[in-house]
Amino acid sequence: NAGVTQTPKFRILKIGQSMTLQCTQDMNHNYMYWYRQDPGMGLKLIYYSVGAGITDKGEVPNGYNVSRSTTEDFPLRLELAAPSQTSVYFCASSYGEKAFFGQGTRLTVV
Amino acid sequence: DAKTTQPPSMDCAEGRAANLPCNHSTISGNEYVYWYRQIHSQGPQYIIHGLKNNETNEMASLIITEDRKSSTLILPHATLRDTAVYYCIVRVYKAAGNKLTFGGGTRVLVKP
Numbered sequence: 001n002a003g004v005t006q007t008p009k010f011r012i013l014k015i016g017q018s019m020t021l022q023c024t025q026d027m028n029h030n031y032m033y034w035y036r037q038d039p040g041m042g043l044k045l046i047y048y049s050v051g052a053g054i055t056d057k058g059e060v061p062n063g064y065n066v067s068r069s070t071t072e073d074f075p076l077r078l079e080l081a082a083p084s085q086t087s088v089y090f091c092a093s094s095y096g097e098k099a100f101f102g103q104g105t106r107l108t109v110v
Numbered sequence: 111d112a113k114t115t116q117p118p119s120m121d122c123a124e125g126r127a128a129n130l131p132c133n134h135s136t137i138s139g140n141e142y143v144y145w146y147r148q149i150h151s152q153g154p155q156y157i158i159h160g161l162k163n164n165e166t167n168e169m170a171s172l173i174i175t176e177d178r179k180s181s182t183l184i185l186p187h188a189t190l191r192d193t194a195v196y197y198c199i200v201r202v203y204k205a206a207g208n209k210l211t212f213g214g215g216t217r218v219l220v221k222p
Binding site for chain 2: 029031042058059092098103
């Protein structure tokens with residue numbers, strides 16, 4: 001059982017470039033989430049989804065976009081990368097009382 | 111979701127019990143207490159949750175006060191691998207899922 005899988009694990013972007021962080025889960029969970037974690041800080045919610053075709057903003061959505069065309073996949077899109085988006089990004093899915101997190105994508109924008 | 115307050119850091123000795131406090135004085139009747147931990151650079155991991163009764167599983171015990179305004183996570187025999195940031199989260203339970211709001215957590219260092 002793979003759980004929540006994120007790709008890539010590491011990425012360096014130049015300012016203004018765009019990229020998509022991939023997230024897939026094989027637990028058939030309806031709820032999925034994207035968080036970012038800056039050094040020494042807690043996790044902040046970027047976007048979340050309660051099912052295919054339904055997404056909503058979290059605490060820090062600016063500069064990001066998401067889509068949810070299937071239950072399994074929840075990609076996060078950065079259109080114009082900025083240094084402030086340097087962070088570790090975690091994807092998660094949940095059902096009931098437990099949330100399951102991926103291992104993270106470490107993104108550096110230079 | 112109710113706000114939680116945790117000490118920023120604490121140390122404990124390997125083999126001893128680690129008692130991690132959490133204050134949630136504004137908790138409402140339908141909100142549960144959840145604990146997650148994050149071992150260095152990894153994604154957070156679910157530990158335990160409860161409503162009002164004490165709970166125990168293979169990882170930890172959760173003690174919730176009778177007025178539900180505070181709780182304590184107990185790691186019965188801390189090991190070096192328990193060094194992590196521990197997050198106390200209060201939220202309404204929904205069967206289909208519910209978003210988590212993370213605060214600063216408690217950074218626990220288990221020392222030999």
